[in-house]
Amino acid sequence: MSKKILIFGNGQIANFYLDHYKSSAYEATIADADITKFGEVAEAIKTHQPGIVINTAAKTNLEWAGQNKLEAFNVNVLGAGNVAKACDEQNVYFIHFSSGCIFSSADGKDAKSEDDEPNPSSYYGWTKAWSEQIMPFERSKNFEYLILRPRQPVSAQVNHKNMLVKMLTFSKFIDTANSGTVIEDLMDWTDQLIKKRATGIYHVANVGYTTPYNIGLMIKKYILPDLEPEKISKAELDKMTPNTRVDTVLDVSKLQALGIEVKPYEERLEQIIKQLGGNLRAMDKAAVKEALEKTAEASRQRTVLNNLYPSLYE
DSSP states (O other), X not given: OOSEEEEEOOSHHHHHHHHHGGXXXXXXXXXXXXXXXXXXXXXXXXXXXXXXXXXXXXXXXHHHHHHOHHHHHIIIIIIHHHHHHHHHHTTOXXXXXXXXXXOOOSSTTOXXXXXXXXXXXXXXXXXXXXXXXXXXXXXXXXXXXXXXXXXXXXXXXXXXXXXXXXXXXXXXXXXXXXXXXXXXXXXXXXXXXXXTTOOEEEEOOOBSOBOHHHHHHHHHHHTOTTOOOEEEOHHHHHHHSSSOOXXXXXXXXXXXXXXXXXXXXXXHHHHHHHHHHHHHHHSOHHHHHHHHHHHHHHHTTTSOBOSOGGGGTO
């Protein structure tokens, strides 16, 4: 198999993969192609001759997807299908990113397995569920594909798309159970899944769950000591946000059954938030301000901001 990896998408996870594979035996490239155009996708794969294609491209904003259903469908479903078709025709191992938000969990004990029936509560969630269904449609019997379902990806990177960076601006937090995916760990899991040439569907999240309120307390401990996280109900949050937020807890026993080590979410969160604090303090203040103000602009539409986050760049 070729040691080249071609990545579709140019967001947080795509660029994590790009950086991750710089120090490996693989040669990773982000494709310059519109996945809604099959010809561009097929040509990109033909040009780069990868052994592996990873599709992270998607319209992920819940509000936007709900308001722009046709475009969201074209990218998240038909676009994913284009990449799958091109990989099948050119005999390339394909990794597609779906999402854990195709499920809704009642509480922390209601962990969803790969065999559970999706029950999306948003149009975006439906597009990700449909993208999974289109993977085997009209494909050859030899088509090898892997579907990954992460949940609320987080990292120690100062990136406006990082959920933890967004939460640095929050003042109110719900206390409901949710799984999460530490992206640094996702890189290692992906390496092992590729090595095993895994196919099918896998949940890629850390073991267990936490709550946004607990994350708020960790942010207070390691980054914003004067923050007093306010605990609110899910009903109160739903009044503030344009779209109802889903709570999802994922069962990752299938991933563990492959012999892959999956560390506890709360343990890794504490480590990652501590690292994020160090990264914020080490960064140029102008860059920190740009990241925080960019995420704050979006956060103002769905929650009440705290007045402490500017202290991280002032």
